[in-house]
Amino acid sequence: MVLNFFLVFGGKNWKKNVWMTAIVCPGAIFSIFLILNMVLWTNGSSSAIPFTTFLALLALWFCVSTPLVFLGVYRGFKNK
Numbered sequence: 001m002v003l004n005f006f007l008v009f010g011g012k013n014w015k016k017n018v019w020m021t022a023i024v025c026p027g028a029i030f031s032i033f034l035i036l037n038m039v040l041w042t043n044g045s046s047s048a049i050p051f052t053t054f055l056a057l058l059a060l061w062f063c064v065s066t067p068l069v070f071l072g073v074y075r076g077f078k079n080k
Contacts, residue, residue, distance in 0.1 A: 004076055014073075022069040026061055 006017050040048035 018069065018073050022066045026065060
């Protein structure tokens with residue numbers, strides 16, 4: 001879907017757009033979530049998420065979300 005919008009609006013560098021969609025957008029959200037959780041850790045809050053859960057989220061991001069972005073781009077080019 002991102003690729004279709006990009007091509008409709010006359011984008012020139014589709015590879016950069018794909019990397020930004022796959023890495024930068026979720027990375028910013030993950031970074032904000034990590035910083036907020038660090039504040040909870042330093043305050044000793046019981047609602048802080050364990051570090052292993054962060055590793056699991058990171059693994060899901062790299063092993064599920066990122067390949068799905070590239071699969072979507074491939075299918076987008078294939079349907080054009």
